[in-house]
Amino acid sequence: MRLTATTANGLANIDYVDFQVAAPAGTAYQAEDATVGQGTIATNHLNYTGTGFVDYTNIAGSYVEFTVSAATAGSASVALRYANGTAVDRPMDVTVNGTVVAPGVSFPATADWDTWATKTLGATLVAGTNTIRATATTAGGGPNLDKLTVGTAADTQAPTRPGTTSCTGVTEDSLTFNWGASTDNVGVAAYDLYEHGNKLGETPGTVTSKTLTGLTANTVYNLTAIARDASGNTSPASTAIDCTTLPSSDTTPPSAPSALTTSGLTANAVTLTWGAATDNKAVTTYEVRSGSTVYKTLTGTPPANTTTLTGLACNSPYTLTVVAKDQAGNSSAPSNAVTFTTPTCTSDGGVPSSISTLSSGWTIPWGTYWMPDSSSALATERDSFKVFKVTPAGARTQVGTVPNVVTTDGEGGLLGVAVDPNWSSNHYVYFMHTASEGNRIARMTYDGTTLTGYKILLQGIKKNRYHNGGRLLFGPDGYLYASTGEAQTPALAQDKTSLNGKILRLTTAGQPAPGNPFGTYVYSYGHRNPQGLAFDRNGRLWEAEFGDSKFDELNLIKPGANYGWPTCEGTCSTSGMTNPKKTWTVSEASPSGIAIVRNVIYMASLRGERLWQIPISGDTENVGTPAAYYVGTYGRLRTVTKVPGQDALWLSTTNCDNNGNEAAGSDKIFKVAIK
Structure with a gap:
């Protein structure tokens, strides 16, 4: 692709080029040239191709039949260009050589009779002459039909599921993930590798293993592989496998961060600063904690030793410490604790004021x-x-x-x-x-x-x-x-x-x-x-x-x-x-579920294990500063639902899922009052 200036002024500044590779155009067959059963050739609307279009008679059984040619037998794409200016769907059966290949195909409303849309189907043709018929199935008849385009079918066949998974070469910070090869009608282009739904990396389609590095010692990694072909079709995920890195040979924890202080306290934020920790190898992480709950993680070599912690709940007490960690996962003793209470804030919609268990025994x-x-x-x-x-x-x-x-x-x-x-x-x-x-x-x-x-x-x-x-x-x-x-x-x-x-x-x-x-x-x-x-x-x-x-x-x-x-x-x-x-x-x-009470969005968080409160700024399209409630208190929060007629929410957990690992029946639904 080349863009060439045609005047002495040259080209405009170009940021990027966005384009799509189109499928082969295929062969077009005009509806007005086809065999029409109970319909008329019309020209009373705009934007059709050819010399006209077919206006189906408003009865079930009206049809248009095209005679098309195929050089070889095989799959083909069949695209029907239509307009439907009513508010009612006009479904049709599509047959190829007398056999229904797509029953009751939806031809929903377009904006008006001058607006055309395309419905694309797959079909198998024989070498030589074929008939393709679109027959109305309701008393409303079919839509207006402009043309049929027959082309080479796109590759829609996904690769097979990758085979047996295994882990080899496991060390304290790396492992090799292996899987059985997939097959595909065209060819496997790549494998995408996931850990609990997050993509870790990929390999070419000829490679069925990958060494993962930079892992944490003595940690379980839940791994799957998904095959992908050049057309973007993806296989089902492979069988998941849990692989655990070895315990670390480095057992020396970092020193405790020192002199933790606070500044810039607001209703929803505070700035923390502390003295850097030391380690026999290197400090790679600081965690801001309240007890065992992690509020924020800072990484780097070394990580920064100051941060602004946002998303705090207003008018709430906090006691925070900082813990240092090294690459082996060794944790320091906590720093000195800082204790403070955020100022009161107001919100167009209120804030959570109480929470109680409504129902238990869920899975x-x-x-x-x-x-x-x-x-x-x-x-x-x-x-x-x-x-x-x-x-x-x-x-x-x-x-x-x-x-x-x-x-x-x-x-x-x-x-x-x-x-x-x-x-x-x-x-x-x-x-x-x-x-x-x-x-x-x-x-x-x-x-x-x-x-x-x-x-x-x-x-x-x-x-x-x-x-x-x-x-x-x-x-x-x-x-x-x-x-x-x-x-x-x-x-x-x-x-x-x-x-x-x-x-x-x-x-x-x-x-x-x-x-x-x-x-x-x-x-x-x-x-x-x-x-x-x-x-x-x-x-x-x-x-x-x-x-x-x-x-x-x-x-x-x-x-x-x-x-x-x-x-x-x-x-x-x-x-x-x-x-x-x-x-x-x-x-x-x-996040999973959200709900709105008055003018505040409440967002349930799974990995974050908290309920976010996000005020909408009046009737604008903006939101204010979010605040977090129940951080780490109730585990993985899945669904939040407004109680009708009340300023209250139902809030459910899913701690029994494969990330929470709690026993069946451990989940609950809470009721939260908003004041």
Whole structure:
């Protein structure tokens, strides 16, 4: 690619070039030249190609049939360019050589009859002449059809799952991770290596081992490999393996940091300064602690010996120390302690004032959603697939189990739940869960006592061991919003034709909601693993999202916006990408659910083991200084839900998951009062 100046002024300053490599154009067949059954050739709308388009007759069975040629037998892409100026989907059956290959294909509304969209399918053609027919299946007939384009099908076949995993050459600070080779119809391009969902590195597709260095002694590393081909298709994660580094030969801890002092105390922050520790090799880490809870970690060789600790809760007492660590993981004695109380602060929405146990005996409660009449809430358990009714007093009763759910030995299973705003008349509830082929959104009937029925509304959302998203929420517009992860395949987040790495918006019948920015299910894109959704008093959608290794995000979601992953993690300056409103390091947050009380966002944090309070600045698009509550007190906090009609929250833990490692039944739901 070359950009050449054509005048004496030369080129403009160029920051970067963003381009996409297009698939081969394929062969176009105009609808007006095809065989039309119960339809007319029309020209009364704009932006069609060729000499016209086909206006289907408004009856079931009207069709357009194309005769196409293929030089060789094999897979092909079949793209239908259409317009649908109504508010109602016009589904069609697509047949190839008389066999239905895609039943009930959705052709949802476009902005108007002058706006065209493309629906692309896969099909297998024979060498020579083929017929491809699109037949309306409802009384509304089909959409207006402009043309059919037949091209070489993209590679959509994923590599097989990597084989047996093992660890060899284990030392105190390194190990070699090995896995069995995957196979692929085209070829494995690379292997991506993960530790508990965070990417550690990659290898070429011809290499099935990697030596990992810079590890901490006597530490368990949970490792998986994922195969990837040149088209970006990824395999399921390999079997996970726990590998433990050897105890360190260096048993000498650093000296204790000295003379810890405070300065610059505000309602939410304080500056700490201390005398540097010494070590027989090198100090590599300082941890700011309250007891065993780590508030902040500083690294380097040597790390800085001053820091501003932010995110403190207002009007709260703190006692802090600093501990030094070396590369072997040896910890010093704590420094002298400093004790202080942050000043009182005010917030448009209040602050947590009390917390009490509402319900106990849970095992990984994931989603919570109140009934429209506020009489009770529904709660899901991720790994048991059970659904419970929970009363305002905390009594719980199992009302059913969602069928067809599978786990991923990671973050998949039974995830979000939502109750139809019109539940009193239709009794519908909705679930997002992992199934055999991927993640699904399904609908069931709930009569207040028992769950029955099961209907798939949307599938084709790819799954993996981690990054499955899973939150469901009804918006003030009456449509269902869903968060999806990128299934450990970062490229999917930027692919607007993929359902992964997105916020989706759909009708209660499972169709793309009218007004969606791309005429599909996609509402926003460029997400890694979003799990928090909440609407504020102005009807704006906020979202919390897991980062990889640097920054977690709080985003204000706007239709059609690109939130950056994998190009951006946190704030960046890339044109066309929307920056978060606030970021945290992954050790401080790793957020899941969010809720809004009055004008304050509350964000539950897993790895950070705290509840973040983030005030929205009036009715602007900005937020104020976050404050952290319950740091390290209750463990991994998963879901936070506003109690209807009260300034209060329900807050659930998932300490029984594979990162918390607590015994089954150890999780709880707390009630938090906001004053």
